[in-house]
Every structure is written in structure tokens, then in C-alpha cells.
Amino acid sequence: MKKIMLLLLLCLPFTGFTQPGTQQYVCPPCGPCDNKLFDKPGKCPDCGMDLIQFNPETMKQQPLTIAFYLQDGVEVLDFAGPMEVFSYAGFKVFTVSRHKAPLKSQGILTIVPDYSIEDAPPADIFAVFGGNSSSTSVDQAVISWIKARDKDTRHYFSVCTGAFILASAGLLDNLTVTTFHSSIGYLRKKVPSAKVLDNARYVDNGRIITTAGISAGIDGALHVVSRLRGEAVAKEIAKEMEYDKYVPEQGVTATQK
Amino acid sequence: MKKIMLLLLLCLPFTGFTQPGTQQYVCPPCGPCDNKLFDKPGKCPDCGMDLIQFNPETMKQQPLTIAFYLQDGVEVLDFAGPMEVFSYAGFKVFTVSRHKAPLKSQGILTIVPDYSIEDAPPADIFAVFGGNSSSTSVDQAVISWIKARDKDTRHYFSVCTGAFILASAGLLDNLTVTTFHSSIGYLRKKVPSAKVLDNARYVDNGRIITTAGISAGIDGALHVVSRLRGEAVAKEIAKEMEYDKYVPEQGVTATQK
Numbered sequence: 409m410k411k412i413m414l415l416l417l418l419c420l421p422f423t424g425f426t427q428p429g430t431q432q433y434v435c436p437p438c439g440p441c442d443n444k445l446f447d448k449p450g451k452c453p454d455c456g457m458d459l460i461q462f463n464p465e466t467m468k469q470q471p472l473t474i475a476f477y478l479q480d481g482v483e484v485l486d487f488a489g490p491m492e493v494f495s496y497a498g499f500k501v502f503t504v505s506r507h508k509a510p511l512k513s514q515g516i517l518t519i520v521p522d523y524s525i526e527d528a529p530p531a532d533i534f535a536v537f538g539g540n541s542s543s544t545s546v547d548q549a550v551i552s553w554i555k556a557r558d559k560d561t562r563h564y565f566s567v568c569t570g571a572f573i574l575a576s577a578g579l580l581d582n583l584t585v586t587t588f589h590s591s592i593g594y595l596r597k598k599v600p601s602a603k604v605l606d607n608a609r610y611v612d613n614g615r616i617i618t619t620a621g622i623s624a625g626i627d628g629a630l631h632v633v634s635r636l637r638g639e640a641v642a643k644e645i646a647k648e649m650e651y652d653k654y655v656p657e658q659g660v661t662a663t664q665k
Numbered sequence: 666m667k668k669i670m671l672l673l674l675l676c677l678p679f680t681g682f683t684q685p686g687t688q689q690y691v692c693p694p695c696g697p698c699d700n701k702l703f704d705k706p707g708k709c710p711d712c713g714m715d716l717i718q719f720n721p722e723t724m725k726q727q728p729l730t731i732a733f734y735l736q737d738g739v740e741v742l743d744f745a746g747p748m749e750v751f752s753y754a755g756f757k758v759f760t761v762s763r764h765k766a767p768l769k770s771q772g773i774l775t776i777v778p779d780y781s782i783e784d785a786p787p788a789d790i791f792a793v794f795g796g797n798s799s800s801t802s803v804d805q806a807v808i809s810w811i812k813a814r815d816k817d818t819r820h821y822f823s824v825c826t827g828a829f830i831l832a833s834a835g836l837l838d839n840l841t842v843t844t845f846h847s848s849i850g851y852l853r854k855k856v857p858s859a860k861v862l863d864n865a866r867y868v869d870n871g872r873i874i875t876t877a878g879i880s881a882g883i884d885g886a887l888h889v890v891s892r893l894r895g896e897a898v899a900k901e902i903a904k905e906m907e908y909d910k911y912v913p914e915q916g917v918t919a920t921q922k
Binding site: 483484485488489491492495501502503510514515516517518519520521522588589609620621622623624626648649650651653 | 740741742745746748749752758759760767771772773774775776777778779845846866877878879880881883905906907908910
């Protein structure tokens, strides 16, 4: 019931600008320009991609899907904060792990993943989290699986040391990124071509969003929602969650040229 | 590895004040006076309880236990934030539900509880959370079970509409409390003798701590740790979690007279 206003808001970011009888155009999902509307076809002035026709009905019928990859030992707040945010945003969230066997989060919470890497469907967004993430970042079966799904993945989202999993898949090369505060130096060594920030709550590279440690995942997820569904939706979610502590300026947008 | 400094800190709040060869005294767990040390036996000047001998070795060997009651539909961030905090504080956290069958949190996350109400051991702290909490607050089997455990429970902790479960057990009568922002009015009707605050992130009544909605559970849990393990431990946990957004002044201490 408390989500009714939010569900209405979910239709607003685009439809609020749409005038009857006119066709509008948007940039394919790629970066901060995703939620801009244009009156005619052409190229996006921000990223140069070809604009596509905007169809609000299609968007409403197809909620964004997001795969939460959870390894045994995953930090509980790393994934739960973003799960709360994306759930409120109407994203279709599912969990996937190396196997379907129950896993322990934080050594406490027993979780049964929805899928294993053998049968997980594709998702618009692929999310990874800290907490024993090193076991996954050296697991070639998982890394190969992530790479094989790359063509179907629009965005990557990492919290805390989940960044090391994306790094192992070669996804952070030459990007500006961040990770858990104690792991900044390790990530700099692992990905020498990346600029690893130690003073950003999240860093948005357009396709790939990395956040700082644990609780920073909440802010990063709100930022993703702000980009993909509009700032009004993100603010409404923060209000519902009583997370008035969200400060967008604590994040960095580093759109690649 | 990142918890090593924290584990050291866990011994500090009391042992830091302990001088070799001297015996010190503390108040039994009851309220904000719990973490004060006294040089001689007597009565606590804050609550009037008889002081007991302080034994840091015993405290180290017996971590506080906390039961997380999770109902089907429980809000994921409601419990995950406090679970992260209490885990860092070295509390022994376990989960319990009505039955042992898997439950869904947020309609997404499949969780297998450690215990049912048939076999759950006693715990120092009993914690309840929002998200379909009304199903539990009218379940007489659960409410009776909570009441039967009362003699072994030192503290109660509720997040969001978890307060309604405590209310059904008669635990909020005549107290100053809080709950999820949309449910303030409902709680006032349910517990007319309680003062329900709509502007507090958490309210501490000594034995019972209630918090506002969803993300406020993080702040409430940090407050509980601050009381039971010392402010330095709470601050260190907030730092590790990158939750520099913790503002103790957003909570209210309403010690009962």
C-alpha cells in the first residue's frame, strides 16, 4: 500500500514530458543521458549514440531486471541496502550464486539463491557485492560466465569489494572506480589502468557503477534509480526508506569519452 | 581481517578503565547506565539497581546473544542493517521464525531461519522488524511465545512496524516509542498509553529500543552497541561500514523513572 505513490511516480520520469500526438526519442541505456527526451531522431549530444523511439508503454510492461550475485560469505548490508532500493523502484530482482545450495551471508543468514550460474536468466543489470568476494574473483567458472553474459548486460553495479569480481572479468580497465576503504590499494594494484578513488561514495562510468563499502551501496543504488527512473523516484524511495541521509554529491560521475 | 581492530576495541570500553588489582562494579543490563564503571559496590545512582562485580573475562567469553525474529515478508533492510551492526559488534546473532520453512524477505530473498518458535534458545536481546509484521502481531502463538521468554530477555529492539509486534505483547504500554513514519497514527491507536514520537530516529526506554522505518534500524543498532559496548565501538563499526551518516542526536533517550 505504501508503494502506490511510488508506482505512480515510476511512470512519471518519462511520461511527464510526453505530449499527446508527438513522437519522442531517447538514448539507449548507456549513461547519465539515458533519461533525457528529444523531439526528433538523431545522435545523443552527450554520448553520440543513435537515438531510438521512446515508448512508455513498453517501458512500463518490461521492468528492469537485476541479478544479485551472492557468494557464500557475502556481506549482508552490501546487498540488502540495494535490494531494498531496487525493489522499491519496481526492478525485478533475483539472486544467483555459483551453485543452488544454501549459502551463509555474514556467517549468519542462510539464503537459498534463486538460480545457479547454470540456469540464471539474463538481466539488464548485474550486481556483485563484498564479503568473501576473493573466492569469486578467482573462480574462473564464474568469471567466464560473467563474460559470456556481457552482451546481454546493460549495466554492472558493484558494492564494496564486489569491484574485484568485475575487475577479474576485465570490466574495470581504464575506468574511474571505487571500492571498500581498506581495499583501495589492492584494487589499484589489481587494475593499474584504473583510477581508484578513495573519497567517493560511488563512481558512475555510464555502464559500470562501483560504490564504496557496505552502507555506500544504498547511495549507489539510489543513484542508479535516479539515472534510470529519474531523480523524483530516487528521492521518493529515500523518503520511504527514511534515508534522508542520501547526498548525491558524495558520488562521482565519470562518463567515459 | 578487517575486524581485528574492532575485536580489540570490543575489549576496550570496560578494560580501558580497569586498573590491575582493583575490583570494579557495573550496573546489570537495564539502561543507559549499563556502561558506567564504579569503584565500590552499592546502588546505581541512575536506576537504583544493585551493582554487580565487573568481570571483563566473563564478558569476553559470553558474547551477547540476539534473536532476529523474521516473518515471511520481512523488509530486507529492516533486519540486514542491524544484522551488519550487531555482527561487527561481536554479538551472536541467530534467526528465528514461526516455522522452520523457508520464508521470503521483500518478496525476493529466500531465507531459511535457524530456529522456529518451537526450538529457539533464549537470547539476551529479542529483535523484531517491519514488513508484513501485522501477520505476526495477531498471531497468538508467537505473541504468547514472546511473553513466555520475557523473563530471559534483557532488551527488546524493534525496527519500523516491528513495534506492533512488541505492542501486541504488551511491551510498549506507557513507554515513549517510535515506528515507521506512515504508521505513527496506527500505533497511537493501538497503544493509547504510549507516547509515539514522529520525529525520532530511535527511542531508547532502557530495556526497550524502538526505531523509525527501514534504514533507521542501522542507527538504532549502533545506539544499542554504543550503550552495551561503548561509544568507541559504535563509532568504529560505523567507520568500518562507511556509515559516517550516524548522528546519535537523531535518537531520543527516554529512561523510565
